[in-house]
Amino acid sequence: MCLECGWTCETEPVAEAGAPVVLCTNPACGAANPVGQQYCQRCQTMLPSAPGSMLEGRYRIEKLLAMGGFGAVYRAVDTRTNLTVAIKDMICPDAEEFKIRLSFFRREAEILRALSKLPIVPRVYDFIQKGQSAHLVLEFIEGTDLVKVMEANGNRPFPIDLVIEWGKQICDVLHHMHSMDPPVVHRDLKPDNIMLLADGKSIKLIDFGTARDLGRTARTRLQAKTRVYTEGYAPPEQIIGKPEPRSDLFALAGTLYHLATGRAPEGVFTGKEIAELLAMPNGTVPPQHRWFFELIRINLSEDVNERYFTAREFKADLEARRVTTETHCPHCQTVNKVREPYCLKCAAPLTDLAPPCQQCGKTNRMGSRFCIHCGNRLR
Structure with missing residues (x-):
């Protein structure tokens, strides 16, 4: 207590000797926190899950691989299959911000599932949402x-x-x-x-x-x-x-x-x-x-x-x-430069459809710099 003004400093709870702790990853802090805390008691930085902790009673956390502002990535073990997996966390204390980030997190899972047949894309095993956190369980890439x-x-x-x-x-x-x-x-x-x-x-x-x-x-x-x-x-x-x-x-x-x-x-x-x-x-x-x-x-x-x-x-x-560098027109066989939108001789379309013109809503061909219908500048 300050003898001048009477202010009392509230000390941070100290973990018992020998008890497991989670160290804050903030370089300016580094405080020891009790296992189970989501945010550092000193600086409010999000804390990683402790090794050995369980997610949904199934996935055992083994090691923190990366840490960011809104989540972390861990190496874990699926105790049902004994398979090593990667778990990507998304934690956000703000309810409105969480809704926005959750939609992006779900979209990431959907994209990975849609690409599951491609050998160079990691597999998605599980998606878990609990409170203000969500978890994506992925193939672990060694x-x-x-x-x-x-x-x-x-x-x-x-x-x-x-x-x-x-x-x-x-x-x-x-x-x-x-x-x-x-x-x-x-x-x-x-x-x-x-x-x-x-x-x-x-x-x-x-x-x-x-x-x-x-x-x-x-x-x-x-x-x-x-x-x-x-x-x-x-x-x-x-x-x-x-x-x-x-x-x-x-x-x-x-x-x-x-x-x-x-x-x-x-x-x-x-x-x-x-x-x-x-x-x-x-x-x-x-x-x-x-x-x-x-x-x-x-x-x-x-x-x-x-x-x-x-x-x-x-x-x-x-x-x-x-x-x-060149392509043949399928209608008149004239040789055109590659990526020309229309044949220089017969005007037949040579490229795929581009998004509709923002001005008139009509379609053009990829490579067109101006809309052929209204003359609007295309991107």
Whole structure:
């Protein structure tokens, strides 16, 4: 008690000697808290679950793997099957905020279930909601993310043949996501979110928490979304909150560049640097890999219409190991530049349908810069 003013300091409860405690993960705090507390008694930081604690009487927590502002990821054991699993927590004390985050958490589980047939996507085993918390039980991935693998080897790049194979598998995931109704974009594709398994060749794509659908109407698709992105991997339209499927292709190009060179991309500037290298008569790009870096350059374009239109198209060129530059009109057989929306001779449509024009509501073809019905500028 202060002898000057009479103020009495309320001391924090101290755990009994030898009793298990949970240490606060806040570096500025580090207080010991009794097992079972959700928030630190000193600083109110969310606390991890203690090893050995049980979830729903079934999942035994073994180790904290990662901790964030609204949740944590643990390695756990399903005591019914003896299977090692990963548990992703989402805890939020505010009731209104919890409702919003819960809808996103459920959507992540739905997206993963929809992608369950793809071998590089983790399986979903269970979804648990209890009070102001929710838990996603996932396949446990035993591996290391590709950034850590490169850093442990002096940022040595991976063999391009292996990078190409990984790119094709990721294209399959993006194709499925972009083909959903409504389309879903990943928004955070990067080497940090790709795990390399013990065999040194197989990968798993993790963390779909940022994935969002674009909406069912033209109006909702063009509305600004929450700005979620990683600098260097995100295109301009995503940075301003208007991502679309081709934004994921930009991120994929940046990811493949990083894996093939050992250098992190710098967005559209990396695309321009690659263009300069390819233009040099005696450049450093090996002749047998020029097509690969040309493909990367195209998909790091600032203008979304200059990139590939679909993940299917991206994968086709990875498989063929070339960059497609021309296409034949199916009606008159005239040769057109690839991604031209209409045949230059007979005006037959050459590309898939694009979202309806925001001005008149009518459809155009992908690659069109202006609406052919009302002249409105298209994105």
